[in-house]
Amino acid sequence: MKTILVATDFSDASHNAFLYAAQLAKSFNAGIILFNAYEPAPVPVSEIPIPILTYEEMETRTQQLMENEKQLPGIDNQIAVETFYKPGKVTANILQAVKEKKADLIITGMKRTTAVSRLFGSTVTALAKKLPVPMLVIPEETPFKELSAIALAVETDAAPDSDPHLLDVLREMGERFHAKLYLVKAVNNRFQESYEVLNRPVKINKMVRTMDPAFEFVEGKDIPQALNGFISSYNVNLLALLPHQHALWSRWFYNSITRAMIFESHIPLLIIPEQHKNSISVDHDQHY
DSSP: OOEEEEEOOSSHHHHHHHHHHHHHHHHHTOEEEEEEEEOSSOOOSSSSOOOOOOHHHHHHHHHHHHHHHHTSTTOOTTSOEEEEEEESOHHHHHHHHHHHHTOSEEEEEEOSSTTHHHIIIIIIHHHHTTOSSOEEEEETTOOOOOOOEEEEEOSSOOOTTOOTTTTHHHHHHHHHTTOEEEEEEEESSHHHHHHHHTSOOHHHHHHTGGGOOEEEEEEOSOHHHHHHHHHHHTTOOEEEEOTTOHHHHHHHHHSHHHHHHHHHOOSOEEEOOSSTTOOOOOOOOOOO
């Protein structure tokens, strides 16, 4: 991992995500691209609406906010931080920035109180549907902590034509911190578990074989609750998802109970694209 792109809207959640990214970058000796997309509209910065500004005024203001961000306590001067900002729509510009800067990972913050649905429900969800690289979502109150246990929620094996480097970022993060990896499958009952024991995700297991993953089951129809229980019991501090697994993706992101669980999560969420560094489409857009 050489380049991390941090998408910021200068909120408290974004500040925390930047601090997390700085520590992660330090562990990998990676550089950071601190990115913001701006528009002349009354978008709240600190929950307080501001007047409509011209593009020139927004650029000047964004430049100053970027410099302020680089001066946050906890940002090591030895970490290479490049600021990058562009006018226009957020999602499209983030995807374009990833392409231009050849980023290996996107990091963004997640608010847990006001504006949660606006951040996660629009920008993050929109990005997750067409990610060119993995995206790490950091809850607002979660400080950086070296990874000790990772849970990768799996429902089916990777597709036969999946990129063999699909899980490289996950594997690199796990190996760097010597974290234990669990491949976690949710089942309704013990009969299904017996069946799944014979149908383990062979391709996924091969991609992360150097981490010697353990295959575990969580039982229950309420998948978020079951996974939360697993996270708590096994002291997991990173949860990873593969959005191309359509059934799990649907239950995870569009079921109201599941969304509530994600919003309440105290651990980072790594969303992995179906194909690592595939072509980027920038026609869809959302706002922070």
